[in-house]
Amino acid sequence: xxxxxxxxxxxxxxxxxxxxxxxxxxxxxxxxxxxxxxxxxxxxxxxxxxxxxxxxxxxxxxxxxxxxxxxxxxxxxxxxxxxxxxxxxxxxxxxxxxx
Amino acid sequence: xxxxxxxxxxxxxxxxxxxxxxxxxxxxxxxxxxxxxxxxxxxxxxxxxxxxxxxxxxxxxxxxxxxxxxxxxxxxxxxxxxxxxxxxxxxxxxxxxxxxxxxxxxxxxxxxxxxxxxxxxxxxxxxxxxxxxxxxxxxxxxxxxxxxxxxxxxxxxxxxxxxxxxxxxxxxxxxxxxxxxxxxxxxxxxxxxxxxxxxxxxxxxxxxxxxxxxxxxxxxxxxxxxxxxxxxxxxxxxxxxxxxxxxxxxxxxxxxxxxxxxxxxxxxxxxxxxxxxxxxxxxxxxxxxxxxxxxxxxxxxxxxxxxxxxxxxxxxxxxxxxxxxxxxxxxxxxxxxxxxxxxxxxxxxxxxxxxxxxxxxxxxxxxxxxxxxxxxxxxxxxxxxxxxxxxxxxxxxxxxxxxxxxxxxxxxxxxxxxxxxxxxxxxxxxxxxxxxxxxxxxxxxxxxxxxxxxxxxxxxxxxxxxxxxxxxxxxxxxxxxxxxxxxxxxxxxxxxxxxxxxxxxxxxxxxxxxxxxxxxxxxxxxxxxxxxxxxxxxxxxxxxxxxxxxxxxxxxx
Numbered sequence: 052x053x054x055x056x057x058x059x060x061x062x063x064x065x066x067x068x069x070x071x072x073x074x075x076x077x078x079x080x081x082x083x084x085x086x087x088x089x090x091x092x093x094x095x096x097x098x099x100x101x102x103x104x105x106x107x108x109x110x111x112x113x114x115x116x117x118x119x120x121x122x123x124x125x126x127x128x129x130x131x132x133x134x135x136x137x138x139x140x141x142x143x144x145x146x147x148x149x150x
Numbered sequence: 151x152x153x154x155x156x157x158x159x160x161x162x163x164x165x166x167x168x169x170x171x172x173x174x175x176x177x178x179x180x181x182x183x184x185x186x187x188x189x190x191x192x193x194x195x196x197x198x199x200x201x202x203x204x205x206x207x208x209x210x211x212x213x214x215x216x217x218x219x220x221x222x223x224x225x226x227x228x229x230x231x232x233x234x235x236x237x238x239x240x241x242x243x244x245x246x247x248x249x250x251x252x253x254x255x256x257x258x259x260x261x262x263x264x265x266x267x268x269x270x271x272x273x274x275x276x277x278x279x280x281x282x283x284x285x286x287x288x289x290x291x292x293x294x295x296x297x298x299x300x301x302x303x304x305x306x307x308x309x310x311x312x313x314x315x316x317x318x319x320x321x322x323x324x325x326x327x328x329x330x331x332x333x334x335x336x337x338x339x340x341x342x343x344x345x346x347x348x349x350x351x352x353x354x355x356x357x358x359x360x361x362x363x364x365x366x367x368x369x370x371x372x373x374x375x376x377x378x379x380x381x382x383x384x385x386x387x388x389x390x391x392x393x394x395x396x397x398x399x400x401x402x403x404x405x406x407x408x409x410x411x412x413x414x415x416x417x418x419x420x421x422x423x424x425x426x427x428x429x430x431x432x433x434x435x436x437x438x439x440x441x442x443x444x445x446x447x448x449x450x451x452x453x454x455x456x457x458x459x460x461x462x463x464x465x466x467x468x469x470x471x472x473x474x475x476x477x478x479x480x481x482x483x484x485x486x487x488x489x490x491x492x493x494x495x496x497x498x499x500x501x502x503x504x505x506x507x508x509x510x511x512x513x514x515x516x517x518x519x520x521x522x523x524x525x526x527x528x529x530x531x532x533x534x535x536x537x538x539x540x541x542x543x544x545x546x547x548x549x550x551x552x553x554x555x556x557x558x559x560x561x562x563x564x565x566x567x568x569x570x571x572x573x574x575x576x577x578x579x580x581x582x583x584x585x586x587x588x589x590x591x592x593x594x595x596x597x598x599x600x601x602x603x604x605x606x607x608x609x610x611x612x613x614x615x616x617x618x619x620x621x622x623x624x625x626x627x628x629x630x631x632x633x634x635x636x637x638x639x640x641x642x643x644x645x646x647x648x649x650x651x652x653x654x655x656x657x658x659x660x661x662x663x664x665x666x667x668x669x670x671x672x673x674x675x676x677x678x679x680x681x682x683x684x685x686x687x688x689x690x691x692x693x694x695x696x697x698x699x700x701x702x703x704x705x706x707x
Binding site for chain 2: 081082085086088089092093095107108109110111112113117119120122123124126127129132134150
């Protein structure tokens with residue numbers, strides 16, 4: 052019984068070691084994507100992939116969750132801390148995914 | 151250095167997948183950039199404020215302009231009527247000139263019509279603009295009626311006749327009252343049940359007393375019963391109806407609505423005695439003040455009085471602060487407001503209408519109330535029928551729920567701000583800056599807020615959507631009797647005699663009518679068939695055979 056437990060733990064450890072590069076690659080990809088998104092956010096605008104309209108990210112924004120209206124990023128509500136990942140283009144209303 | 155650290159922290163947060171932290175760290179940058187983006191639409195940054203104001207003034211001017219005041223340069227600002235009569239918000243501390251601005255704007259079209267009539271007496275007389283003014287603090291109502299009286303005194307016969315048939319007054323005092331029939335369904339598209347719901351909802355939300363679920367249900371059903379029967383609110387009727395089973399059965403025979411009949415037929419089983427007693431106490435409280443009791447005229451008596459029922463201009467005074475409990479005045483203000491707003495979608499859109507609600511904070515403070523929902527829906531939709539809603543308020547941003555503030559700000563076309571610190575935030579993003587002002591954004595903002603907190607009387611900021619904020623001086627409104635050399639008391643006499651008398655009746659007569667109705671219906675138990683029943687029995691005559699049948703049956707009866 053004891054041998055079985057040791058074998059089980061060893062198999063599990065081996066699986067973790069084998070999966071590590073996959074998880075590391077996944078995390079790295081996400082980190083690169085997030086950093087890229089951040090640089091996009093820093094520019095302050097996003098071009099609509101559908102119609103090419105330049106949508107400002109920082110405007111008089113309304114939170115879809117709590118209804119708060121404030122000057123700031125349209126992706127983040129400072130009142131309810133809601134993060135919005137996508138918003139409709141101001142011209143063609145196509146959904147633009149940012150985060 | 152702090153900027154670099156913040157940037158690094160944001161990058162790290164983004165790298166570990168915490169976008170919210172990254173966005174939170176960039177909050178101040180986003181705020182500054184949002185303000186810049188908002189102002190980007192105001193105009194060329196290198197242009198002087200005077201040039202920006204001149205361009206905005208030119209954009210707003212147009213057909214039948216209304217004078218909103220003068221710029222610091224002395225240049226008048228005129229806004230075309232279709233824009234000026236759209237929904238608006240007037241903010242500011244008390245005594246700063248909100249009511250005077252309102253009166254200046256509302257009187258201008260009326261004064262023009264009277265002046266035109268003086269030049270050409272044969273022209274078709276029409277006030278041109280409809281107005282509903284609900285004032286829960288008396289001041290604007292009082293000023294407006296004096297100005298109307300002054301207009302009447304200065305008008306020719308045609309002008310006087312026009313004013314007499316165009317102005318209706320809803321007010322109540324010891325001497326005279328405007329009869330009200332809140333339990334008479336004038337609407338063609340609103341069911342009796344929904345009207346009862348609206349009345350009961352207003353009563354429960356405005357009353358200083360608490361209403362339990364059972365009591366609220368009883369109030370709703372009792373209101374529905376009154377509407378079905380076209381009865382006025384009467385304490386004596388309520389007492390006998392609740393306590394005398396035989397009388398109740400007699401009354402219920404003439405109620406066409408089975409839902410109401412069923413509820414009251416099983417009344418003794420379903421409604422506890424304590425609930426009934428509590429309900430009667432509330433009815434007694436609401437009808438114990440003679441001025442208010444006198445206004446509950448039976449609708450059938452009202453039909454015979456021949457008083458003015460509706461008019462293009464309606465002035466409603468619901469101020470009770472010093473003479474009656476405020477809650478009762480507020481209840482009537484909410485009833486009137488819902489009546490006007492519910493009827494509005496079917497109005498004739500050719501003539502613009504302005505619905506003015508003074509001291510709207512008290513009205514808007516309960517976001518869940520039905521009358522608030524009605525008002526907010528009206529703000530969103532009544533543009534299509536050429537009707538604008540004007541709200542005046544103090545401390546609007548703090549005293550009203552956020553969702554309501556947001557809806558009102560989104561749906562008003564222009565906003566005027568007199569001296570106020572908190573509400574000043576609304577205007578800040580649209581304020582025109584001086585091009586060579588090198589101060590930090592926060593310093594400029596603080597200076598602006600200080601300036602707004604100490605703004606002189608009659609000075610205000612006007613924000614018409616799509617334009618920059620204009621610093622204005624409201625038009626001068628001379629005292630109503632000054633031009634004619636008459637005192638305010640004389641003006642009041644003229645108003646009461648020539649205008650208010652058309653829509654009000656002496657309190658003693660009103661009390662007599664109510665006493666007669668109570669003697670007939672409550673004491674003698676006379677129950678008339680309801681209007682609905684009469685309507686259903688009304689014969690339709692389409693051919694000769696129907697006519698023959700009609701005369702035969704009438705003779706038999």
